[in-house]
Amino acid sequence: MSKAANELSITEASRALRARELTVRELWDACAEAARAKNPELNAYLELFDADDVAIEAAQARIDAEGAPPAGGAPMLCGIPLAIKDNILIEGHIASAASKILEHYTATYDATVITKLREAGALFLGRTNMDEFALGGSTENSAYGPTLNPHDTSRVAGGTSGGSAAAVAAHLAIAALGTDTGGSVRNPASHCGVVGMKPTYGGVSRSGVIAAASSFDQVGPITKSVADAEILLRAIAGRDVLDATSIPEDLYTPQEVTSPMRIGVPRHLLAKGGIDEGVKSAFEATLRGLEAAGHTLVDIELPSADPSLAAYYIINFAEVSANLARYDGIRYGTSARGESLAEDYVRARTEGFGRETRRRIVLGTFVLSAGYIDAYYRTAAGAREALRGDFAQAFKKADVIATPTMPTPAFVLGAKSDPLSLYLEDVFTVLANLTGMPALSVPMSATGLPMGFHLTAPHQAESRLFTMGREIELLRPA
């Protein structure tokens, strides 16, 4: 039984287009139709864009004209409809970061990742829902309502890239882009049963991406398969003169590693409370499957992982409060007028920012203030260095490091309204943002709610993630 066009992966759609089983227009229409039909229930998209006829026709022409591979092939992404997170600028379209303060802000330029995708012939279906300014872990902080989990609509889709993950999981897009600051691509990928990965910090340009925490943020692919994640990553990666923190391809020189690999498991982190039994057993079952496939399991220690979550949030609050200072209602965004300039600022920012956003701004101001900056911010920076050291040591004994992606499966909407309880969900994912290392979440063998298996590799060793990720996919029953 063949799949509907919108249910295809990038790899499958790309093949079908070239085999003339499908036209670009048909593929777009299938995705757009599915999105229109299901989005009112899921709220994955904040806005569906009109078809760009010029781009659709150009993509079709490129495929029609391409010579036989390997010479003259159109890129794999040519004609592929994608969902884009609402904090990535697409010229002429609204980019609101799911906030009221940017409700009517129209992007005046393309993000570099968008420019690269346009050059590859990809198409944009719409902008997806997220936690406001990428602050959260469930998409419940969106100013435009939460996104529901396609597997169980009483539950969250995860966050902050919940809209993108739900869109991919429900086949309302062939693939999507999200952003990951403390796990925001991998978390919703895990909860929605799709693949999500965060590149090495600096691997993908942040130009045109609305900044949350600048030393953590990375754009990452959310896809139906590991192979698709690799295709999408390669299309958007690369040093960019517009982003001084972006790095050349060969800045780090990780060792070439072939299968079988040594899989490092930080057992002490798994022994902590708060991890769902179902997650633990699915994780162990996957490890046993990988062992049976020839890989070696190695115990590793990450002593600095304990204070790392607190360090992550201190740095996050500090950088977020600095980055959000630009939203003043003067040059763009929602404005408000009070009695004085100070009041103009306060009114715009109070009416325009949600509660979690204002909370993080206040806490960021706190950790950076005189008298506290040493105890909090500078100590957190030191803890971050110590964590990097732990990982460097661990990677001498292991080629990849494995944990579950999330300590629990998707929770019921409203169940984690206490902000601290939501922060604690990030315990595994923040480590890769603190160190800048690449990380991948792949759905694990499991019944019931989706759960992700999480892999970290050394800087710029993404190839190890894709190799191991593909093996984990093979372990899952079809």
Add this chain to the structure above:
Amino acid sequence: MDRDEVLRLAALARVGVAEGELDAFVQDASAIVAYMDQLKGLALPASPAEAERPLLNVMREDGEPHATGRYTEALAAQFPSSVKATEGRPEGTKDSGGVYLQVRQVISHE
């Protein structure tokens, strides 16, 4: 964290916390600060002194800037408040299509 501290920090950061949400705000913020306090007194390995860190220039070379005015209209269109340049001018003033971007007056000549 107490109410005064939260209000002081909020004022510094130019955000407001309404009276109705202040108590919950203080409670949440205090819990989070208590959580962050686990970092206090953490024994950390010595990191390399500032002077020993290698310095890299990551800034790009100065090159040709983009054409003057290339983004002006698009940027100006984002301003929340603007008026035609002929506003308040005598009748018959030529309308060259110009626009004033309105901001609050902060300097007075009193």
